Amino acid sequence: MKPSGIRKFFDIVSEMEDVVSLGVGEPDFDTPWAIRDEGIYSLEKGRTFYTSNAGLKQLREQIALYLHRRFSLNYDPMKEIFVTVGGSEGIDMAFRAMLNPGDEVLVPQPCYVSYVPCVELAGGRVVPIPLKAENQFRLTAQELLDAVTEKTKILVLPFPNNPTGAVMEREDLEKIAEVILEKDLYVLSDEIYAELTYTGNRHVSIAELPGMAERTIVINGFSKAYAMTGWRLGYACGPKEIIAQMIKIHQYCIMCAPTTSQYAAVTALRDCDDEVARMREAYNMRRRFLMYAFEEMGLPCFEPFGAFYVFPCIREFGMTSEEFATKLLQEEHVAVVPGDAFGDSGEGFIRISYAYSIDNLKAALKRIDHFITRLREEAGTGLSEENV
Amino acid sequence: MREQILTFLERNSKIDLKELSIMLGTSEAVIANEICEMEKEKIICGYHTLINWDKTSLEKVTALIEVRVTPQRNQGFERIAERIYNYPEVQSVYLISGGYDLMVILEGKTLREVSGFVSNKLSTLDTVISTATHFILKKYKDHGTILLSQEEDERIPVTL
Numbered sequence A: 001m002k003p004s005g006i007r008k009f010f011d012i013v014s015e016m017e018d019v020v021s022l023g024v025g026e027p028d029f030d031t032p033w034a035i036r037d038e039g040i041y042s043l044e045k046g047r048t049f050y051t052s053n054a055g056l057k058q059l060r061e062q063i064a065l066y067l068h069r070r071f072s073l074n075y076d077p078m079k080e081i082f083v084t085v086g087g088s089e090g091i092d093m094a095f096r097a098m099l100n101p102g103d104e105v106l107v108p109q110p111c112y113v114s115y116v117p118c119v120e121l122a123g124g125r126v127v128p129i130p131l132k133a134e135n136q137f138r139l140t141a142q143e144l145l146d147a148v149t150e151k152t153k154i155l156v157l158p159f160p161n162n163p164t165g166a167v168m169e170r171e172d173l174e175k176i177a178e179v180i181l182e183k184d185l186y187v188l189s190d191e192i193y194a195e196l197t198y199t200g201n202r203h204v205s206i207a208e209l210p211g212m213a214e215r216t217i218v219i220n221g222f223s224k225a226y227a228m229t230g231w232r233l234g235y236a237c238g239p240k241e242i243i244a245q246m247i248k249i250h251q252y253c254i255m256c257a258p259t260t261s262q263y264a265a266v267t268a269l270r271d272c273d274d275e276v277a278r279m280r281e282a283y284n285m286r287r288r289f290l291m292y293a294f295e296e297m298g299l300p301c302f303e304p305f306g307a308f309y310v311f312p313c314i315r316e317f318g319m320t321s322e323e324f325a326t327k328l329l330q331e332e333h334v335a336v337v338p339g340d341a342f343g344d345s346g347e348g349f350i351r352i353s354y355a356y357s358i359d360n361l362k363a364a365l366k367r368i369d370h371f372i373t374r375l376r377e378e379a380g381t382g383l384s385e386e387n388v
Numbered sequence B: 001m002r003e004q005i006l007t008f009l010e011r012n013s014k015i016d017l018k019e020l021s022i023m024l025g026t027s028e029a030v031i032a033n034e035i036c037e038m039e040k041e042k043i044i045c046g047y048h049t050l051i052n053w054d055k056t057s058l059e060k061v062t063a064l065i066e067v068r069v070t071p072q073r074n075q076g077f078e079r080i081a082e083r084i085y086n087y088p089e090v091q092s093v094y095l096i097s098g099g100y101d102l103m104v105i106l107e108g109k110t111l112r113e114v115s116g117f118v119s120n121k122l123s124t125l126d127t128v129i130s131t132a133t134h135f136i137l138k139k140y141k142d143h144g145t146i147l148l149s150q151e152e153d154e155r156i157p158v159t160l
Helices: A007-015 A033-044 A057-071 A086-098 A115-121 A141-147 A170-182 A240-253 A259-271 A273-297 A321-332 A358-379 B002-011 B017-024 B028-040 B078-085 B111-122
Strands: A081-084 A104-109 A125-130 A152-157 A186-190 A216-221 A234-237 A350-353 B061-069 B090-095 B102-108 B128-135
Touching: A007 A321, A033 A259, A057 A081, A057 A234, A057 A259, A081 A086, A081 A240, A086 A115, A086 A152, A086 A186, A086 A216, A086 A234, A086 A240, A104 A115, A104 A141, A115 A125, A125 A141, A141 A170, A216 A240, A234 A240, A273 A358, A273 B017, A321 A350, A321 A358, B002 B017, B002 B028, B017 B028, B061 B111, B078 B090, B078 B102, B102 B111, B111 B128
Parallel strands: A104 A125, A104 A152, A152 A186, A186 A216
Antiparallel strands: A081 A234, A216 A234, B061 B102, B061 B128, B090 B102
């Protein structure tokens, strides 16, 4: 397996003092108090044992209710849902359960970094689909069609997307669903950012479309929506035959997800819609703030409608993403993530996270502005005015 | 829109109008207009500063006083409330359900000043039946703001 190329960059960040980071992939909010309180209560009551392999029954029931209420999905909590150690485990289990040696998995990129190694570890072969900024980093039916071969088994759908912030709306999904049905593919839909969309419409899961639920594994979890990254809790839903195989692997490798987290998560799903909405609104404001700032700076950036990232293009500076990020870090002490960390098609972009307070964003933006103004002056072009 | 503006102002009345307009995705003029209207309608009643006086050299004593009163014919509690809130040292007056009628929040320089107010001015009002004074020893959280916290970002600076 390829070592993560980004390590070197991370090492410099962690050794540097006075860094203003825009590099995190997790919420800045604390887990809502009601959820933490429930976790504490479960510990006080001595609920410190294993749960069933698939997870607490009441949690699976709440997940089923929640998915129906929010996304019109229908899953049997006893057979079609199981609780995982974060969304990451669900991804791993799905590939391990479904892939045979040589099976091809289509991975639209840029995307989160774990699909590729998990596919490879499971004996599959990754076929990247490079997404384009001019399509707002959405997957088109044609791109999908062009990548399908006889060996294609699974399409990964990582939307809302980390790192681009792209979303797939209902019309977009309907178009690719046709291809999926025609080519008889399975879908791994990673919807960990489902609660964080800013289009005005709720997120649409591909599993909601006709004929799709029976060929889709939906991955979701508590990390992003409920600011619960450290609790390590997620879930996978899908056809009972596949879920049963996933649970089989899970029971040997993991046993069960953390019990305290599971009790806390029941409260999250049952009582915390308002908290989720509050955080979503805060992210949305920061998103608008960043978009405005990049427009002012003349840094091209498509408007992202999901997750908590923006993905501006830095090609005008004639550097690779990593060179740009390293120079920005060294000269202005601002940490961003080079886009190519998320696949080759991320080259020429940087990922900026807005899981930060407005004050923190302002401080970082000021430094970025200095940085690119200086780069433009050095290049002797008058781009800064023209590009606005 | 109004509620969104108010939510912001309640936490930070110093916020820059332009910033607010960017974050709410609307024009500065619309926001300025709404704020102006809400000031006129007395929805926005003032812009104050939350101060942790404990960190200054100025001594301040705050007391919560529960007051039981006899409501007056045709006027209920309004008249007695007015008599109490007109004293400048009185910060707040609330009509309360439960075991007593009015909650009076009083700020004074010293314990003696506060107790002087209670015994000389408040208790002697005609309709006041009884008072119970509670002195605040320490403020942990005020107006939704935790006063003593020093929040540090403990997240790993870069994660994917």
